[in-house]
Amino acid sequence: MRYNSIFDLKNKVAVVVGGAGLIGSEIVKGLSDFGAKVYIADIDKQAAGKIKTRGIKFIYLDIASEDSIYRALNAVCEEAKGIDILINCAYPRTDDWGLGLEKVTFDSWKENVNNHLGGYFICSKVAAELMKKKSGGVIINFASIYGVVAPDFSIYRGTKITMPAAYSAIKGGIINFTKYLATYYAKYNIRANVISPGGVFNRQDPLFVKRYADKTPLKRMAKPLDMVGAVIYLSSEAAAYITGQNLLVDGGWSVW
Numbered sequence: 001m002r003y004n005s006i007f008d009l010k011n012k013v014a015v016v017v018g019g020a021g022l023i024g025s026e027i028v029k030g031l032s033d034f035g036a037k038v039y040i041a042d043i044d045k046q047a048a049g050k051i052k053t054r055g056i057k058f059i060y061l062d063i064a065s066e067d068s069i070y071r072a073l074n075a076v077c078e079e080a081k082g083i084d085i086l087i088n089c090a091y092p093r094t095d096d097w098g099l100g101l102e103k104v105t106f107d108s109w110k111e112n113v114n115n116h117l118g119g120y121f122i123c124s125k126v127a128a129e130l131m132k133k134k135s136g137g138v139i140i141n142f143a144s145i146y147g148v149v150a151p152d153f154s155i156y157r158g159t160k161i162t163m164p165a166a167y168s169a170i171k172g173g174i175i176n177f178t179k180y181l182a183t184y185y186a187k188y189n190i191r192a193n194v195i196s197p198g199g200v201f202n203r204q205d206p207l208f209v210k211r212y213a214d215k216t217p218l219k220r221m222a223k224p225l226d227m228v229g230a231v232i233y234l235s236s237e238a239a240a241y242i243t244g245q246n247l248l249v250d251g252g253w254s255v256w
């Protein structure tokens with residue numbers, strides 16, 4: 001065996017839900033570089049169009065619509081003769097996302113939980129059922145450090161940024177739901193894992209960025225590129241015996 005081929009994704013079909021976003025677009029390019037045939041499944045065709053890597057295809061998928069998810073994933077499966085890798089990294093949120101807890105209405109909470117956690121549920125379920133027909137596959141769901149630890153609100157003080165309450169519930173739910181997927185679908189050779197990023201630098205308020213970096217053992221915020229190695233690893237044969245795990249890519253944020 002040639003060990004340097006264990007990360008090879010040649011002939012694999014990968015669907016990146018939310019692939020037009022900050023993290024998703026980097027993942028799309030990484031998967032493609034490792035040989036996968038990649039589909040961006042997103043509501044934002046324009047943003048997807050800015051990703052210039054050759055061979056990448058776009059399919060419209062609205063994670064808030066069960067019907068849209070069924071149609072998009074089945075269409076990819078039919079065209080590409082199966083789905084091997086599903087990455088869930090869409091980030092749907094309501095217009096009032098970011099309000100302090102006291103101001104969050106129950107309707108807003110429900111909509112965010114439904115669209116985000118619920119959307120990851122439907123995408124995972126539909127993809128897993130399609131993967132069953134092809135003797136296996138890989139599901140990677142994006143959660144967050146805030147699915148594991150509570151926010152330290154002192155780093156947001158004096159800025160317009162905050163961390164919404166629903167995010168903790170959604171991301172904690174995604175982590176545990178993925179463990180469920182791992183044991184439920186193990187007999188079909190479907191592996192399910194989580195990647196939990198730390199805060200990704202995206203030109204936030206410098207005050208916040210400094211406080212965030214100071215609190216992080218590696219002394220910086222994450223870059224979208226930091227997520228690519230984790231995705232390639234978990235998607236590939238290198239992680240053939242890994243399922244149900246939550247890989248924290250957070251510069252050490254969650255260790256203390």
Ligand SMILES: NC(=O)c1ccc[n+]([C@@H]2O[C@H](COP(=O)([O-])OP(=O)(O)OC[C@H]3O[C@@H](n4cnc5c(N)ncnc54)[C@H](O)[C@@H]3O)[C@@H](O)[C@H]2O)c1
Nearest residue numbers: 018020021022023043044062063090091092142144199200
């Ligand atoms: N950026 C961070 O600091 C950070 C930190 C931890 C975890 N995460 C997680 O990583 C994942 C990706 O985050 P990001 O920063 O790239 O977000 P982003 O907002 O940059 O991108 C999200 C993508 O999801 C798409 N999207 C939004 N609503 C959708 C819908 N209804 N249907 C389909 N697609 C939809 C958007 O068009 C966009 O392409 C999310 O799960 C997020 O919670 C992000």
